[in-house]
Amino acid sequence: MNLVLFGPPGVGKGTQGMRLAQEEGLAHLATGDILRAAVRDGTEYGKRAKAFMDGGKLVPDEIVVGMIEERITGNGDAGFLLDGFPRNVAQARALEAMLDGHGMHLDRVVFMHAPEDALIERLSGRLICRACGFSFHRQYSPPRVAGRCDRCGVELYQRDDDRAEVIAERLKVYRAQTEPLLAYYRDAPGFRQVDAAGEMQAVFADLKQAVED
Ligand code: AMP
Numbered sequence: 001m002n003l004v005l006f007g008p009p010g011v012g013k014g015t016q017g018m019r020l021a022q023e024e025g026l027a028h029l030a031t032g033d034i035l036r037a038a039v040r041d042g043t044e045y046g047k048r049a050k051a052f053m054d055g056g057k058l059v060p061d062e063i064v065v066g067m068i069e070e071r072i073t074g075n076g077d078a079g080f081l082l083d084g085f086p087r088n089v090a091q092a093r094a095l096e097a098m099l100d101g102h103g104m105h106l107d108r109v110v111f112m113h114a115p116e117d118a119l120i121e122r123l124s125g126r127l128i129c130r131a132c133g134f135s136f137h138r139q140y141s142p143p144r145v146a147g148r149c150d151r152c153g154v155e156l157y158q159r160d161d162d163r164a165e166v167i168a169e170r171l172k173v174y175r176a177q178t179e180p181l182l183a184y185y186r187d188a189p190g191f192r193q194v195d196a197a198g199e200m201q202a203v204f205a206d207l208k209q210a211v212e213d
Pocket of ligand 1: 052170
């Protein structure tokens with residue numbers, strides 16, 4: 001199974017996508033994680049991407065598309081779950097061309113949605129593990145030991161782009177560039193929609209059903 005999760009920042013694509021990929025045996029391909037690793041490692045792509053990411057803007061398509069192609073085709077028989085890609089219609093077209101070229105296709109495209117005040121609350125309280133990338137929330141899902149990951153004990157940090165002014169810009173960019181994907185994918189046979197405003201377990205159950213039905 002090959003699937004795309006899309007929706008606004010803070011809707012839970014990362015948290016839910018990580019778990020779903022694990023349960024379904026899929027490669028979890030999150031362009032945000034791949035880009036952050038490139039920035040951390042100081043690669044050429046990372047150096048070019050950093051200013052866009054810090055400002056809450058989209059990184060230019062040619063950087064992201066190039067990074068994703070090798071990963072999509074390098075999974076053997078296991079399928080993939082794309083989280084954070086495509087993020088605009090040009091990327092969706094590039095993805096389609098890429099998949100066509102390799103005799104592959106998407107089985108599901110799942111749109112996750114939640115009201116904007118919930119997204120802002122989730123993003124501004126979010127803490128992330130430096131090692132495994134698992135997310136916590138200061139109020140809603142705090143770690144057992146303050147500042148440390150429950151899974152691996154490594155330090156938690158707040159993403160630079162989870163500051164209030166950058167959150168506002170990311171939501172603006174989402175509305176202008178990513179939301180149009182809804183019209184692009186809505187009539188596709190594998191399109192599904194999941195209300196992600198509720199509690200984490202309930203959302204996960206809905207998401208699982210959306211990909212398995
Ligand atoms: P995320 O971790 O998905 O919230 O992504 C963090 C940042 O990485 C975004 O705000 C963008 O700057 C960049 N980014 C991630 N995925 C993409 C993409 N598909 N296209 C362009 N920029 C991206």
